[in-house]
Amino acid sequence: MATSLTKETPGAPSGDTTFFGHPRGLATLFMTEMWERFSYYGMRALLVLYLVSGGADAATGSQGGGLAYTAAAATAIYSVYVAMVYLMALPGGWFGDRVWGARKTVGIASVVIVAGHLCLAIPSSAMFFVGLILVAVGSGLLKANISTMVGQLYKDPKDPRRDGGFTIFYMGINLGAFAAPFLIGILGEKVNWHLGFGLAAVGMALGAIQFMFGSRHLAEESSRVPNPLSAPEKRGIITKVLAAVAVIAVFYLVVAFTDVYRLTLNWALLPITIAGLLIPIAVLVKIKRDKDLSGEEQTKMTAFIYFFVAAAIFWMIYDQGASTLSLFGDTSTERSIFGWEMPNTLFQSLNPGFIMLLAPVFAALWIALARRNREPSTIVKFSLGLLGIGASFFVFLIPMGMADDGTKVTMWWLVLIFLMHTVAELCLSPVGLSLTTKMAPAKYGSQMMGVFFLAVTAGDSVTGLLAIAGVDLNGQGVVALEAASAVVAALAVYMYRNKVQSLMGDVR
Template identity: 75%
Template sequence: MASSLTKDSAATSGKTFFGHPRGLATLFMTEMWERFSYYGMRALLVLYLVSGGADAATGSQGGGLAYTAATATAIYSVYVAMVYLFTMPGGWFGDRVWGPRKTVAISGVIITAGHLSLALPTDAMFFVGLALIAVGSGLLKANISTMVGQLYDGPNDPRRDAGFSVFYMGINLGAFGAPFIIGWLGEKVNWHLGFGIAALGMALGTIQFLLGSKHLSAQSSVVPNPVTPQERRKVLNVSLATTAVAVVFYAIVVATGVYTLNWALVPITIAGLIIPIWVIARIRRDKDLTGEDKKKLSAFNWFFVACAVFWMIFDQGASTLSLFGDAHTNRDILGWEMPNTLFQSLNPMFVMMLAPVFAVVWLALARRGKEPSTVAKYSFGLVVTGLSFFVFLIPLGMATGDEKVAIWWLVLIFLMHTIAELCISPVGLSMTTKLAPAKYLSQMMAVFFLAVTAGDSVTGLLAIAGVDLNGKGVVALEATAAVIAGIAIYMSRKRVKALMGEVR
């Protein structure tokens, strides 16, 4: 069985961070600022895209791109899918070219440049900015999670799951504050000012990482599987050929006058579904992997599908639920109309409230040998995710015509999403570092994030096809799919546990 890169690599000497290695503080703050910039921009994205058009957000200033709600949802879904799709090349660079630490440092510069591009009041630079943020976020996400795992003494360190939960609090601390600052300034004052504040946040995060990286594990600077010169040439040639074909194809489409936004959205969205399947199959074909490694990859497939279903629903919080909140909720609080972007603070607020509780409970149960298995946590999370959209059917039925519903319906839905998230996302991050073959550690973290790409790609295809994602039938179908997936993985728990080997 291949050894884990995280084994015997913990940075445990000196001061600790809430009982964890000091390096966790550096990664905590880096992810906090990155998520501040990302979630602040994301809270604005759909509202900015529809501003100035027929589906413009109520009470917001103009100056947006005047897209329809369906087109805005499709762009949002494709953008989020691409952020997580780029974790795959991000993981490859971390494993084979730069090592996790250098990859994260470079990603911070790219993300900052992306947010600065959004701050410029030009339509062309807006889409350039989205592309830069997607690339930079992809480079960062797989590698920063890998470095969290490297802080601990192997996959069975009892602090490991709790450490990922603490790290998850950093994510949500940044995400909580972002809508109050970036969201409010962008929605009510100036869109591009909001995007500019996001750039400032990412710049602070990058500086903090560079100053605090001395506390990380020495393994974070190691390139575990360096690329050979032959492989480097092959990757470069394939990349250049693919780019050339795409440029020629779209030049012809534009020149013939048949180009619409769907010419870009549809291929990207389909790629978001195909690439995750191809990547997992490619890793599995590696002849260096042992039989035990391949069994663990088979176990990982179950969690991957479960995650895709979860993110398909969860990520609609900033699109489907945001548009519903803008059009159909009464946000008047003692004469003050709450900005719609503040709904995006609910999930991180609940995470910060509940993540410490979950971390303490998991650790306490682990000491007693009674902690629920990863399979049980995933099953419960999926069922709760499905039930949240069954709850969504109630305000959908109440909000007829000009009738508006209380904001508490969305508060309840975001709370349910948070409970499900804490059973799936931080647990999944930790589980992936345990199941991953040593030579594919960063790339397997990237594969875990590709579940987000798959889930959001499904949402994107529905939006591109003109499906009303606020329609009762679609909401009920998604809810049913999540509940069935949760029950299915629980019913198969013995088989999945057998594939996981010693990992729990």
Template identity: 85%
Template sequence: MASSLTKDSPGAAAEDTAFFGHPRGLATLFMTEMWERFSYYGMRALLVMYLVSGGADAATGSQGGGLAMTAATATAIYSVYVAMVYLMAMPGGWFGDRVWGARKTVMIASFVIVVGHLSLALPGQVMFFVGLGLVAIGSGLLKANISTMVGHLYADPKDVRRDGGFTIFYMGINLGAVVAPFAIGILGEKVNWHLGFGLAALGMALGAVQFLFGSRHLSQESSRVPNPLSSDEKRAVVTKALLGVAVVAAFYLLVNFTGVFRLTLNWVLVPIILAGLLIPVAVLVKIKRDKDLSGEEQTKMTAFIYFFAAAAIFWMIFDQGASTLSLFGDSKTERNIFGWDMPNTLFQALNPGFVMLLAPVFAAIWLALARRNREPSTIVKFAIALGVTGASFFVFLIPMGLATGGTKVTMWWLVLIFLMHTVAELCLSPVGLSLTTKMAPAKYASQMMGVFFLAVTAGDSVTGMLAVAGVDLNSSGVVVFEAAAAALAGVAIYLSRNKVRGLMGEVR
């Protein structure tokens, strides 16, 4: 798995044009990410439907064999799962930086994901939750390190191919996400749930194998541990980890055997949800109060908190595409297209498909406006994203009002909502990632991307908490509340644009 030394020097890297003018290693990372996203989005498309299958909230005539849970419980589990994937990105980055190096961490993560999907492919509730946990851990480990390795391919800071390389890599993400519902989704929904989960395992296994054999084309930098733990630090980490495991085990054993409380699924979900809400806040407070930061870095962090809060509200609504919207589409939409009954899981292909179609259009629009000195500032783009997101759930009220008394509505309402979500995403997600790299304090330069991902954790944790509390997320009152929250947040951040710009310094 060692890389050729000739490929690690800046000069040699610049001469490596084997993959569409880019280093050969980009093909390895492109395919790994494509297969990982294939497995992740395919399983995600099935998750909520599988959980409610066989129960009272399943669609009429749907396939049996699921876990017969309520819609509220299924939504809570889905939200916790997504929150954990992004929460694990921070320790994933830590393992890459201090324990294994990026390349080894991605290799280990790939096999953890494969084992997780294989566990999901086996019947039984225990294996299901084991599999879900393994996929979340593996996805977090991989997500934090694979993008870092793309950067390693371009050792020369002046290599003009860097941005183009990340664009190609980003297309791999969306290609896997688009294909997954057509393969994993249809197989799981229409044939057998566990065959669908098994296909996700096969996809990730293909990604892991090609990464294993293709990693010789990666930069040697990807194998290096940038800041390895000392012997004392290793002992301290192991001691703290064992202590944490012991405390958690003792708590649940106490709950289970004393009989004072009945051990239910909420005993697992609620602590994770609370962690998903508290950890992002704790991380932001820790960085904000760091006395090593300069005055300029402190003010930029204050501005960053505005963007973080806006992103959390956005993801709270956006990620309901595979839960709230999926459940509505499953039972209350008419999906007949020229005599073909479209599987519900194919709704999950809309967002990545729209991203692939619209991302070049948005890039061209921003560039054209910039040439005229009329491109909206980052804060205005975030305000637009929140406004469109809020409007999408106001639109959602229309089909909800029409789908009463067993009446089914046309599927095109959901297509419109997913389109609106994609427009909002393109105004917020890539812009937010770019902004994070510009505003990161020097001390936290490699960690801030994980901090921005915590906005996803926070947003999904809010959804999970509502679901655990028994709130019907498909009720008009809740949809109005979420839509109004996003719209009002968009207005508030727009009205605060001058203040935030002042805090951002030279960053725009």
């Protein structure tokens, strides 16, 4: 689900223990991330439902006032949006390292996110898309820098509280994501879409305000720019940015004045989606071809690419929890619980809720198995995650078949599928993060976490391209194909585990 880039950097005082035995600054970062995830996941729970509202693919009797897109167009917009959030983490990290420093970047990002949600709260299709862009940019800026500041709270890299600090921080992520659908989701779905988006703005504003007042507790290093741009570099970058903006502006002006609206939407999404696929490939190729890397680092990068491709398949399916699964839940499930009809947006609370319940269980399980020398290798865990996500979509085919004739199926099918997603995530996501830190070339040590998250961008871009092409992602054939691709990838990872392990060298 919600994970943040963890770039641990020593250099902060660690004697201030006023937040569960941790530096006081951890409370500031915990609350900032909690409110940011609250606003992000609350808005995300509404996004696809709002896009189809008022159109043919909306649930019967649902609230109107949306943009009346088809399910395919809504899925494409959603997929491109999520892809861009993770893609923007790369320039977000660059701004923190070279322009503003981590603290200032997070402060600016918070304001940008608030502005984005306020735009979404305005009943205007044009402002809606402006809002999506602002939230994506702000989330990318924040995501790449806030975890850096968590690491900076602990002066000694061997401080035994460090792992615990990141665990507390991670709980803030899931707490915000869990609460959001209960407040933002229900308000938006049952009362007014734009009130829901407005509440997301209020949540992020609270996070921004407490960050401003609490930032004095952060490490001094968080205000420094580690590698500031030189004057010639600044001039060169400004020139390139202005040239890129001019090219993009000309392209979209030509499209806008020569095409009909429906095709304009596709033309608007298509270049962004293709970029979401090509940029991760370009980044991997650039690192792989770097002559400064040693032979061992080159072979580890080869192994990393295998994991990257498999992870992209995983996220391609996983992120459809708020699109394909959400649309199915809205139109095809019976959600009555003792006479109360559960709002569809509450399905989006299942994953963070299951994470908070099961993460300690999995951590204890791996430790117990390790004591008996029976803990699965990281490669096997990775393949289990892929197998689990693929199996979840094979299970999804059952209620899809039952609902073919318009029959509404029990909501517990989706509860089961979200549970399977969570179990799969706990097998794959922590392993992927760990492998990335272990296999990262020294030259790219601080960047590789962002590179790994480009797998999310790549996976969601594939989904976006399929939707733009008119493929029915809610069809049983496509769901079966996606499920099979994940299972095949899982089997391939497992069958070639010895080869991949040899490429990984001393990494286990």
